[in-house]
Amino acid sequence: MSAAKKLNLTLKVWRQKNGNAKGSLETYPLKDISPDSSFLEMLDILNSELINKGDSPVSFDHDCREGICGSCSLYINGEPHGPSRLVTTCQLHMRSFEDGETIYIEPFRAKAFPVIKDLMVDRSAFDRIQHAGGYISVNTSGNTQDANAIPIEKEDADEAFYSAACIGCGACVAACKNASASLFVAAKVSQYALLPQGKIEAKDRVLNMVKQAEKEGFGPCSNTGACEVECPKGISIENIARMNREFLSASISK
Amino acid sequence: MSESKGLLKSHIVKKYWMAFTGLFLMLFLTGHLAGNLQLFLTGYEGQLQFNEYAVFMTTNPAVKLLSYVTYISILFHAIDGIVISMANRKARPDGYAYSKPGKNSPWSSRNMGILGTIILVYIVVHMQNFWYEYKFGKTEFMMSEDGLSPLLQDGTIAEGATVTSTGNVMLAGENIGVAMKDLYTIVMEGFANPILVVFYVLAMIAMGFHLIHGFQSAFQSIGLRNKKYSPAIIKIGYAFAVIVPLLFAIIPVYLFIMAA
Numbered sequence A: 001m002s003a004a005k006k007l008n009l010t011l012k013v014w015r016q017k018n019g020n021a022k023g024s025l026e027t028y029p030l031k032d033i034s035p036d037s038s039f040l041e042m043l044d045i046l047n048s049e050l051i052n053k054g055d056s057p058v059s060f061d062h063d064c065r066e067g068i069c070g071s072c073s074l075y076i077n078g079e080p081h082g083p084s085r086l087v088t089t090c091q092l093h094m095r096s097f098e099d100g101e102t103i104y105i106e107p108f109r110a111k112a113f114p115v116i117k118d119l120m121v122d123r124s125a126f127d128r129i130q131h132a133g134g135y136i137s138v139n140t141s142g143n144t145q146d147a148n149a150i151p152i153e154k155e156d157a158d159e160a161f162y163s164a165a166c167i168g169c170g171a172c173v174a175a176c177k178n179a180s181a182s183l184f185v186a187a188k189v190s191q192y193a194l195l196p197q198g199k200i201e202a203k204d205r206v207l208n209m210v211k212q213a214e215k216e217g218f219g220p221c222s223n224t225g226a227c228e229v230e231c232p233k234g235i236s237i238e239n240i241a242r243m244n245r246e247f248l249s250a251s252i253s254k
Numbered sequence B: 001m002s003e004s005k006g007l008l009k010s011h012i013v014k015k016y017w018m019a020f021t022g023l024f025l026m027l028f029l030t031g032h033l034a035g036n037l038q039l040f041l042t043g044y045e046g047q048l049q050f051n052e053y054a055v056f057m058t059t060n061p062a063v064k065l066l067s068y069v070t071y072i073s074i075l076f077h078a079i080d081g082i083v084i085s086m087a088n089r090k091a092r093p094d095g096y097a098y099s100k101p102g103k104n105s106p107w108s109s110r111n112m113g114i115l116g117t118i119i120l121v122y123i124v125v126h127m128q129n130f131w132y133e134y135k136f137g138k139t140e141f142m143m144s145e146d147g148l149s150p151l152l153q154d155g156t157i158a159e160g161a162t163v164t165s166t167g168n169v170m171l172a173g174e175n176i177g178v179a180m181k182d183l184y185t186i187v188m189e190g191f192a193n194p195i196l197v198v199f200y201v202l203a204m205i206a207m208g209f210h211l212i213h214g215f216q217s218a219f220q221s222i223g224l225r226n227k228k229y230s231p232a233i234i235k236i237g238y239a240f241a242v243i244v245p246l247l248f249a250i251i252p253v254y255l256f257i258m259a260a
């Protein structure tokens, strides 16, 4: 295999000392980046250069670096998780960029996702939404039943599984012009609503999770579909339609 | 138990109202268009048919009821739309320096508020042009083909009668009924004005874009989206959003050309 041509890039990175400070886009030239390196590796390289110069490194979230934990974020060249489809930023590779390109890197923006530092935002609002109803109440006192003992229609099981693929990254919020969390909430509502174990608390779940999302300051849904396009896990907006149905019937009967 | 209950409290319920009023208004548009297409009829016959239709639309009790539902829907849809648009903005106080929303969503879906506002301005102007003129303006009265006798509201020619300034038909000093107003001529004269024609066409373009997103969005809002029906709903929506505003827009253009 021949070594692919290295990339010379201009980065425009959002720098902000803390939540109260005023931030700005700073320009960093970066040379000799392998197209095989991941986007986060590229930022690691930038950070070691910054540290060597005695500057403070750029803060950004990451953990698994294999597309399953939902820690990484970043609004890259005008889109959450960058230009590629169905990938998280950690799985995005520099071969998706051209030599000489200017790359804009900003934090996910939403009232409910305040900036902590640089590119790092506080996504604990998602945790509070999950705590408001994203669970089932089961007694775990030693005689738990095998989940597979309950027969579930294959189609429902598959559909619930697709919904459960949401990693809670927040790209849907970042992409939405209204910073709406509808896709995330809908995925969490659906993954339970489709299964018999989840049906029991379905009404309270949808009412409470939706209420919490609004309380956190996420916006209404305009059905633009931006979330579905940018979601690294391909969560469908059919989930939002399901959430809306569930919400209406729960509001009427509860 | 839930506090998100209530007619307007939650975003989702606001969107249900948005969708139901929007769907109703699309039905209204269809009916309104069917009526307007009569403007393609020319000559005395066309004039008579259109003016009879105008009488029916302003006197029939069922139509009256429907018109009140329409006014309320427009008001409610507009106010709800403005409330939602304000909540939309509030959710992202600091925007992006560099954003490519065109990569993930259609322009119309991101500009429903602007498109709706254009439609609202249009509705006000349109009501002033024809509804207000017809009801309160100095409308002329429909005359028989020879131009000598006025017509009653039911279309009968009142030979030898005269019309008072308040629209009463007088024959030998006796009031024999109400005269038929000549909305047809108001419309013809209105669309002889090129500025008005251009304004109407632009408003219908805005309407088309509003509906290209709005049609399918309404079904999504009320929870109707799945692999079985959605492809058809989206296709019908595109067809509706193109055909209905196009037919509406052709009328003033056609009348302008005919007048010139």
Ligand code: HEM
Residues within 6 Å of the ligand: A221, A222, A223, B015, B016, B018, B019, B021, B022, B023, B025, B026, B029, B074, B077, B078, B079, B081, B082, B084, B085, B112, B113, B115, B116, B117, B119, B120, B210, B211, B213, B214, B215, B217, B218, B219, B221, B222
């Ligand atoms: C005859 C006229 C109109 C029709 C047929 C119509 C139809 C619709 C439909 C079907 C929707 C989709 C509803 C949904 O997303 O659930 C919609 C959305 C919308 N309409 Fe209208 N509309 C009309 C006039 C107006 C007016 C006058 C306004 C004034 C502000 C307006 C503002 C909006 C807004 C802001 C939305 C999107 C709300 C959101 O962000 O989700 N519309 N309209």
Ligand code: SF4
Residues within 6 Å of the ligand: A165, A166, A167, A168, A169, A170, A171, A172, A173, A183, A184, A187, A227, A230, A231, A232, A233, A234, A235
């Ligand atoms: S729905 Fe998709 S974009 Fe939104 S949080 Fe879940 S995985 Fe991320």
Ligand code: FES
Residues within 6 Å of the ligand: A061, A062, A063, A064, A065, A066, A067, A068, A069, A070, A071, A072, A088, A089, A090, A091
């Ligand atoms: S770091 Fe875990 S998904 Fe990207």
